[in-house]
Amino acid sequence: MKARYYIRFVIFSCLVWLAGCDLIRMKAEKNEAEATRKAVARVYNSYLYQDELVGIIPAGATADDSLARVTAYVNSWIRKQLVIHEATKNIDINEAEVERKVLDYRYSLIGYEYQNYYIQKNLNDSVSDKEIQDYYNSRQDNFILKQNIVRGTYIKVPKEAPRTKRIKDLMYSNTEKDVAELRSYCLSFSAAYHLADSSWIEFDKLVVNSPLAEIPNKVQFLRSYNYYETTDTEFLYFLKIDAYKMSDNVSPLEFVKQDIKNIILNKRKVELARKLEDEVYENAANRNDFEIFNR
Numbered sequence: 001m002k003a004r005y006y007i008r009f010v011i012f013s014c015l016v017w018l019a020g021c022d023l024i025r026m027k028a029e030k031n032e033a034e035a036t037r038k039a040v041a042r043v044y045n046s047y048l049y050q051d052e053l054v055g056i057i058p059a060g061a062t063a064d065d066s067l068a069r070v071t072a073y074v075n076s077w078i079r080k081q082l083v084i085h086e087a088t089k090n091i092d093i094n095e096a097e098v099e100r101k102v103l104d105y106r107y108s109l110i111g112y113e114y115q116n117y118y119i120q121k122n123l124n125d126s127v128s129d130k131e132i133q134d135y136y137n138s139r140q141d142n143f144i145l146k147q148n149i150v151r152g153t154y155i156k157v158p159k160e161a162p163r164t165k166r167i168k169d170l171m172y173s174n175t176e177k178d179v180a181e182l183r184s185y186c187l188s189f190s191a192a193y194h195l196a197d198s199s200w201i202e203f204d205k206l207v208v209n210s211p212l213a214e215i216p217n218k219v220q221f222l223r224s225y226n227y228y229e230t231t232d233t234e235f236l237y238f239l240k241i242d243a244y245k246m247s248d249n250v251s252p253l254e255f256v257k258q259d260i261k262n263i264i265l266n267k268r269k270v271e272l273a274r275k276l277e278d279e280v281y282e283n284a285a286n287r288n289d290f291e292i293f294n295r
C-alpha cells in the first residue's frame with residue numbers, strides 16, 4: 001500500500017515538474033519573442049512595438065505623411081496608456097466588465113467591416129429619375145426650403161479689371177460666342193463668379209463677402225430686382241437673377257435631387273444590412289450552428 005502511494009507521489013511530482021517546465025518554457029519563449037521585437041514607446045510597464053504599427057500607413061503615402069501618421073499614433077497611444085494607468089490608481093476597475101465591453105466592441109468592428117463588404121458587393125447604386133421624382137412627389141413636406149435660393153449669374157471683379165462695361169451685355173447674351181467670352185473673362189479677371197446654369201444655389205452663399213450679403217430684406221430685394229450692380233472700395237459686383245424661390249416654400253426638385261438620391265441609397269444600405277443579418281441567422285439555424293439552453 002505504501003509503495004502504491006509512493007509511486008503515485010512520484011508520478012504526481014513528475015507531472016508538476018513537467019508542467020513547471022512547460023510554463024518556464026512558455027515564459028522563456030514569450031520573453032524571447034518580445035526580446036526580438038523592437039519597442040517604439042513605453043509607458044510604465046506597457047510597451048508599443050513596431051509590428052503593432054502595421055496598417056497605419058496607407059499604400060502610396062509619402063515619407064512625410066508616413067512620419068506624421070506614426071507620430072500621431074504613438075502620441076495617442078502614450079496619452080491613452082497614461083490615462084489608463086491613472087484610472088487604475090484612482091478607481092476600482094471591473095476587469096470582467098471591461099473585457100466584455102472590449103469583446104463587444106471587437107465583434108461590432110468585425111461585424112461592421114463584413115457588413116460594409118456585403119453592402120458594397122450587393123448594393124445597386126443606380127437610382128432612376130423616376131424613383132427620385134416619385135420620392136419627391138410623395139414627401140414634398142420634407143423638402144421645405146430653409147433659405148432663399150436662386151438661379152442666375154454673379155460676378156465679382158476688381159475695379160481695375162478691363163472691359164467691365166461689357167460684362168452686363170455678356171451676362172444677358174445667350175449666344176455661344178458670348179457665353180464662352182464671359183467664362184473666359186471670369187477665369188482671367190474675376191475674384192469670384194457663378195455662371196448661369198440649371199442648378200440652384202442659396203442666395204446667401206452666392207453673394208457672401210459682398211455688399212449684397214448685407215441687404216436687410218432679401219425677400220423684397222429678390223422680388224424687386226432681376227439685375228443689380230453695386231460696388232465697394234475694391235470690387236465691382238454684377239448680379240443677374242433668372243429665377244428664385246423663397247424660404248418656407250417647397251424646394252425645386254433640382255435643388256434636392258442629390259439629397260433624395262442619397263436618401264434612397266441609404267435606405268437600400270439599411271435593407272441590405274437587415275437582409276445580411278436575416279440570412280446569416282436563418283442559415284445558421286438550418287444547420288443547427290447554435291443552441292439556446294434552458295436556464
